[in-house]
Amino acid sequence: MQAIDVGKAINPAIVKGQIEGGTLQALGWAVLENVVYKDGRVANATMTNCIVPTFADAPELETILVEVPYPFGPSGAKGVGEIPMDGPAAAVANAVEDALGCAFDELPISPEHVAAARPRWQIRETEAEDAS
Amino acid sequence: MKISIEVNGEAREVDVSPWKRLLDVLREDLRLTGTKEGCGEGECGACSVLLDGEVVNSCLVAAGQCDGRTLTTVEGLASRDDVLHPVQRALVECGGAQCGICTPGIAICAANVIDRGLVAMALAAGDEALARARVRELLAGNICRCTGYQLIVDAILVAAREAAQRDPVTVPIRRRKPTTGRGGS
Numbered sequence: 001m002q003a004i005d006v007g008k009a010i011n012p013a014i015v016k017g018q019i020e021g022g023t024l025q026a027l028g029w030a031v032l033e034n035v036v037y038k039d040g041r042v043a044n045a046t047m048t049n050c051i052v053p054t055f056a057d058a059p060e061l062e063t064i065l066v067e068v069p070y071p072f073g074p075s076g077a078k079g080v081g082e083i084p085m086d087g088p089a090a091a092v093a094n095a096v097e098d099a100l101g102c103a104f105d106e107l108p109i110s111p112e113h114v115a116a117a118r119p120r121w122q123i124r125e126t127e128a129e130d131a132s
Numbered sequence: 133m134k135i136s137i138e139v140n141g142e143a144r145e146v147d148v149s150p151w152k153r154l155l156d157v158l159r160e161d162l163r164l165t166g167t168k169e170g171c172g173e174g175e176c177g178a179c180s181v182l183l184d185g186e187v188v189n190s191c192l193v194a195a196g197q198c199d200g201r202t203l204t205t206v207e208g209l210a211s212r213d214d215v216l217h218p219v220q221r222a223l224v225e226c227g228g229a230q231c232g233i234c235t236p237g238i239a240i241c242a243a244n245v246i247d248r249g250l251v252a253m254a255l256a257a258g259d260e261a262l263a264r265a266r267v268r269e270l271l272a273g274n275i276c277r278c279t280g281y282q283l284i285v286d287a288i289l290v291a292a293r294e295a296a297q298r299d300p301v302t303v304p305i306r307r308r309k310p311t312t313g314r315g316g317s
Contacts, residue, residue: 013227013283020280021230047175047275056272058281060264 001062002087007070007078015080020061022084028053030089034108099123135199139164140208150196154188155179157195158205166206166236170275177274180237181205187241187273206236209243219243219291228287230278238274242288245270251292263289 069076101122170178182204209217254263
């Protein structure tokens with residue numbers, strides 16, 4: 001779930017679509033998508049090996065449009081296409097860090113990367129300890 | 133090779149190499165450019181069409197395989213007097229399309245899901261979450277880069293509900309039997 005200040009939503013359906021699309025791209029970037037270069041070429045240029053989230057991978061997304069008219073934009077609107085890309089990857093990284101007790105400073109945080117970081121894991125023993 | 137295909141209810145004949153991709157026959161020979169090429173290797177679903185009522189990726193079907201068969205493309209979803217298929221109307225109304233490359237394939241697959249009543253049971257049971265999960269599973273062969281899928285799922289459910297109201301499901305709802313131990317489906 002996310003709330004985004006969009007200035008004024010001129011067409012709320014399209015604004016929501018832009019935000020949800022950007023969010024899923026960012027989540028894909030956070031955990032799945034990895035562009036590999038080899039000798040100056042993209043080595044995984046097909047959908048078989050550069051994984052883009054599908055319907056089944058995507059979580060249910062809930063979007064709240066916060067409308068605060070922006071005096072410098074047309075009809076009070078703000079650009080909204082880019083902003084959803086900023087937060088989700090950092091949120092995923094923070095969540096993984098919270099769960100494993102070690103930071104990740106590279107994307108994607110794929111299962112392979114999580115497994116490779118095993119020596120750095122510092123998982124707290126119990127939920128009780130977590131709460132105290 | 134002469135190939136006769138019934139396309140969107142119309143008998144058509146083309147003279148092409150039997151190895152030509154169905155996608156290219158549609159776009160180049162039949163001038164039905166609603167069907168789009170995405171990846172060209174059967175991963176993305178943008179070129180989906182119905183071949184004898186089954187969804188296929190038209191980039192992976194050879195023209196020679198289609199002789200004497202029936203095809204429905206996105207052009208054939210709307211009725212002859214240009215009334216959109218309920219799922220097309222829902223996609224427009226809900227904002228379930230952005231750049232549009234995946235949309236014809238999604239419209240074809242979603243129309244197939246609705247016309248065959250594949251989410252009707254979940255809807256009849258009043259299980260919204262199950263219906264959404266079912267749609268996501270059934271459409272997983274269609275990749276969309278722009279929308280985040282949320283509004284497409286919304287649109288498909290709107291159209292599915294409409295269809296359920298038109299002809300209510302009479303299929304008995306089977307309650308899941310209590311299972312012993314693991315497994316069971």
